[in-house]
Amino acid sequence: MAELSARPPKVLIVGAGPTGLTLALVLARAGISVRIIEKQSARSDKSRALGVHAGSLELFDALLGDSVSKAMIAAGHVAHEITLGFEGGKTAVASLDRVPSRYNFVLILAQSETERFLEEELLRRGVAVERRKEFAGLEEFSEAVRVELRDDGGKTESVRADFVVGCDGSHSGVRESLGLTFTGVQYPGAFMLADLTLEWPWNYEGVRTFVTRKGASAFFPFKEKGRYRMVVVPREGSAFTTASEPTLADFQRWVDEVLRQPIKLRDPTWITGFRIHRRIANSCGRHRVFLAGDAAHIHSPVGGQGMNIGIHDAVNLGRRIADVLRERAPMTTLEGYERERRPVAEWVSRITGFVLRTATRPESPLTGLVVRFVLPFFANLRFLQGILARAISEVGPARREIARLRRE
Ligand SMILES: Cc1cc2nc3c(=O)[nH]c(=O)nc-3n(C[C@H](O)[C@H](O)[C@H](O)COP(=O)(O)OP(=O)(O)OC[C@H]3O[C@@H](n4cnc5c(N)ncnc54)[C@H](O)[C@@H]3O)c2cc1C
Known part of the structure; x- marks a missing residue:
């Protein structure tokens, strides 16, 4: 028989990757009691996602003050330009100086480091990641959700929470419990x-x-x-x-x-x-159980968007849940999460998928012409570089989110 948790949180977050940690920070900042569980005993030492974009850094500043961004920047490498070299010797240099942000660069920092900074900040705010605890199932009620957790010794615990968010990555157990699909394709090639x-x-x-x-x-x-x-x-x-x-x-x-x-x-x-897979859940959740980050969508890593859009998901959803719990907004405000974030995931998935497919299409008689002349021509167009840099930085959506946070 599962032991009933002595500390019922308002929100239970499953998974302490960048999405779950950001969500926990948004909620802790709003004074919401939160528990965040993670099945791994320690943070991975694998670098995985490397690019932290301007939009994410601006979101961290708005949420946490600039100390976290400063520490991340000091630990990482600031890249102001991308040099493209083409077969035949032509080059194009795309400057990120036109990203309309004080962070007009891409920060190269191992995902394990980004997670470390977020986890340490969370601990400073009184929330520790509960490791070696695995999500094992849930039951939904009209006023709450009951979640079964299992530790690595096999001991189970039953937790009651007002909301549950699956930030548990592409193989999400929370998504599975909701009976949601995760359809898409695997791109050919390794x-x-x-x-x-x-x-x-x-x-x-x-x-x-x-x-x-x-x-x-x-x-x-x-x-x-x-x-x-x-x-x-x-x-x-x-x-x-x-x-x-x-x-x-x-x-x-x-x-x-x-x-x-x-x-x-x-x-x-x-x-x-x-x-590489491109997949999207048929829903970002419902009522009191939601998905964010890789649990809801995965796509080609072209442009380094995966981790960053998970961070944006977390801020959008966290703000809404906090508003509902503090009785500043009705439950229907949660519907806006899917309405706003799903089109972003679909758009990123389509664009990055198109670039990947184009780059990996089998060689044809035209390929030589394209890589020697067509691509260098377009890559050198300054206005095109500016559009791409702004899109990748995600500064626009971040500023809209920050404006909402400031209205709190
Ligand atoms: C090899 C590789 C390279 C990549 N490179 C890039 C890149 O350059 N740029 C980029 O943007 N993205 C990249 N990505 C993708 C990026 O890593 C993901 O988009 C990002 O990690 C998503 O964060 P998340 O927090 O949503 O999920 P995750 O980071 O997957 O975190 C999910 C967490 O949930 C935990 N968990 C899972 N199930 C349970 C459970 N039942 N109970 C408790 N905890 C659970 C997991 O242990 C994990 O810690 C790369 C991924 C890989 C694998």
């Missing part, structure tokens, strides 16, 4: 990433990408000079197929045979092969 040291003839400041007829690759600088995340995206059916468990030699072969650039790779700390 991709590779590695965190490693490289030696090359260029500077170590910005993000650098290379586009060739065999596929594309990108290099994202970490704070430590010479340390980079390298990502390889081969075209479907290209002679260079990525290994599912790649080694450093596979990356070096790509550099030597496809990029044909004087780049030496060494000292990898993380190498993995991965596949």
Whole structure:
């Protein structure tokens, strides 16, 4: 028989990734009692999402003051430009200076570090992540939700909460409990990433990408000079197929045979092969149980949007739940979450999917022309660079959210 929790929270958050931690901060800031559970015993040491965009930093400032952003910026690498190198030698340099924010750059910081800063801030506000606790099921009532938790010793606990939010990632158990679907596609092809040291003839400041007829690759600088995340995206059916468990030699072969650039790779700390899915839940939740972040939508990592839109979801939903619990808004305000956030997830999914499909389409007689002439032409158009930089930064949606937070 499950033990009944002695501390009924107003909101129970399942999952302490960036989405769950941000949501807990929004609620704690509003004075709402919250519990956040996490099945892992410790934070992952894998870097995963690297790009923190201006919109997310502005949201953190509005919620927490600027101390968290400052600490994140000090720990990460500030990249002001993206250099695109094309087969044939043409280049384009896209400056992020036109992002209309004091954060007119992309902050490169390992996701594990972003999570550490958020978790530490949450602890300062009196909420500790409860680790080794797993969501095991829920039952909905008109006034509350009862959730079953299980610790890693098998002991169960029954928690009553006014609201439950599944921030439990792409394999979400909360989504499953609601009977929601998560339909979409897996993109063909396997991709590779590695965190490693490289030696090359260029500077170590910005993000650098290379586009060739065999596929594309990108290099994202970490704070430590010479340390980079390298990502390889081969075209479907290209002679260079990525290994599912790649080694450093596979990356070096790509550099030597496809990029044909004087780049030496060494000292990898993380190498993995991965596949990319695009999926969206048929609903972001209902009544007293909601989904946010990867639990609700996943898509191609092009543009580094995944973690950032989860952070935006959390702020939007957290503000609404806090308003309902403080009796400043009716329950119907929660319907606005799906209405506002779902189109964003769908749009990001479509655009990033289009870019990925274009980059990975099998090589054709036209590919050479496109990568040597068409793409460099468009990539050098300043107005197009500005539009893309603004879209990726997500400053517009963040400012709308901040205006609402200020009206509190
Ligand atoms: C290899 C890789 C590279 C990536 N690179 C990028 C990138 O460059 N840019 C980008 O924007 N995105 C990237 N992503 C995606 C990014 O990591 C996700 O979008 C982001 O982590 C979503 O955050 P989240 O908090 O919604 O979910 P998650 O980070 O998945 O967090 C969910 C949490 O819930 C916990 N959990 C799950 N089930 C339960 C349960 N039953 N009970 C309790 N806890 C549970 C999990 O342990 C986890 O800690 C990458 C992902 C991977 C795997």
